[in-house]
Amino acid sequence: MKYNLILMVLLCYSAVGTAQLKVEKVYRKQNAYNRMTSSFPVFWVSEDSKVSNAVNQFLQMNRLGLLVGKEKEHVFEKDWPQEDRFHGRQSVDYRIIENNKAFLSVELNEEFMGAYSSYSTDHENFDLRNGEVVYLPDLFTVDGYEIFKKMINNERKLSLQAAIASSYQGISEILKEIQASNDESLIESLKSDLEDSYDEVSIYEDCIKTIEEYSFSKEFCLKKEELVVYRGRCSNHALRALDAIGDFENTMKYSLIKPLLSKYGLNLLFDEKPGDFETHYSEKIFYGHIAEKYPITLVLDKYSDEYVSGVYLYNNIGRTIHLSGEAKGNGLVLSVYNENDDNTGEFSLTVSDDNKSIVGVWTNTEGKSLKVELKRRGK
Incomplete structure (x- = not known):
């Protein structure tokens, strides 16, 4: 090749x-x-x-x-x-x-x-x-982030409700065509369209019920004067191809969300109150050693309260190894996978309360354990 x-x-x-x-x-x-x-x-x-x-x-x-x-x-x-x-x-x-x-x-x-x-x-x-x-939640106070999520979800609910109304309008038109037609083949085709339209409404209604369960902490973009939050189509819409909305793209001006921002968010977006702010460990770079002699670099990605994935590498080799597992409070249990997706070991780690260091053990598949110590870059 x-x-x-x-x-x-x-x-x-x-x-x-x-x-x-x-x-x-x-x-x-x-x-x-x-x-x-x-x-x-x-x-x-x-x-x-x-x-x-x-x-x-x-x-x-x-x-x-x-x-x-x-x-x-x-x-x-x-x-x-x-x-x-x-x-x-x-x-x-x-x-x-x-x-x-x-x-x-x-x-x-x-x-x-x-x-x-x-x-x-x-x-x-x-x-x-x-x-x-x-990390998106770091831009907001705890309460501010909850308000921000509600603002985004309310916009998305309105889009879904508008799509449902449009679908019902289409259903009404199809029913009129069925009643007015004497063509059996056309009627069968219209009935199929009608079934799809009802399915589309049902999927939209399910989306509204579950929209607050969706985490969007990763899918965002900082622009010059606004924050844009994205969400792709849900799996049901993608699989059935019954969707008039497509991806969500919600924009909030910084001036609108300013009262919701943390000190860090104000500092980054408005250049206010400079200082060393505590931020989450997710997607931050940690340097350290296994057994005090094998230099490694680690990046973790916290998708939800319970799920964490990531990559690490041995500095002398420079090629990533994948991790995934569970988070419980400050504790992490992460399985290690090679390029063939074979499980080759496990990390049991604890993140410090200030998110600046990680300690724990690495254990291979034969049960051999080695100490792990990591510090966040620049911390």
Whole structure:
């Protein structure tokens, strides 16, 4: 399998005025199977290389599965197609949404191959004062975040209610056509449409009932003057193809949500009350050792109160290993999986109350345990 790998050096800043971060390099590769081209940026900032290093390390660990410089042939070598693998990512591309002195927002578009092709659009938002990923709940006070979620969910409920009303209008029109027609084949076709319309209403009603159960702490984008929260179609809509709404995209002006923001949120979005603020461990970079002699880097991603996934790597190897498991309070139990999805061990970890350190043990499948100690970057 041959790939064309082009390394392009860009000497210009992104299109957003006097941006703090600069795109230093773009790696490009054309997939020989489908001729799609992937592109991936490497950032640089003259004021503080630690910031750009943190941004690059997070993106490379989570999107490439390896650190640049640790690839065997090219930085996209973990993408599909590969021998003995019938699924995986086919391509990735990026777009800078916002790049100012406070934060960077990057959109990542990916295509995957499995039983069928699928696409995803994600956003990563970085605090450019320290290079850390912005975790949405950290922008708000505890009460403010609950109010913010209700605001978003109420907007989505209104969209669903409008869709239900539109579906019932369509049902009314179909019933009129059935009553007015003497064509049996047309009537059968209209009855099929009628059944689909009732199913569509039922699915929308189910969405309204469960909308508050959906976590959107990851799917957001920081823009210049507004926060945008995304949600993809629910599985029932996607599988049945009965949906007139599509993805949700809800926008809130910073000026509107300002009373709900935490001190950290005010500092980031309005440059108010500078200081060292406590933020959550999710999507932050931790450095440390296993058994005090094997240097590792870890990034965890807390999807919900109970579920955590992540990646880690041995610094000398620079290729990620996947983790997933449960969170109970500050305790984490994470299974380790290799590239073949084989379970190779387990981490039992405890996060400190201030989210600045992690300690625990790593245990392999034979029961051998080693001590783990990690500290958050810059903390």
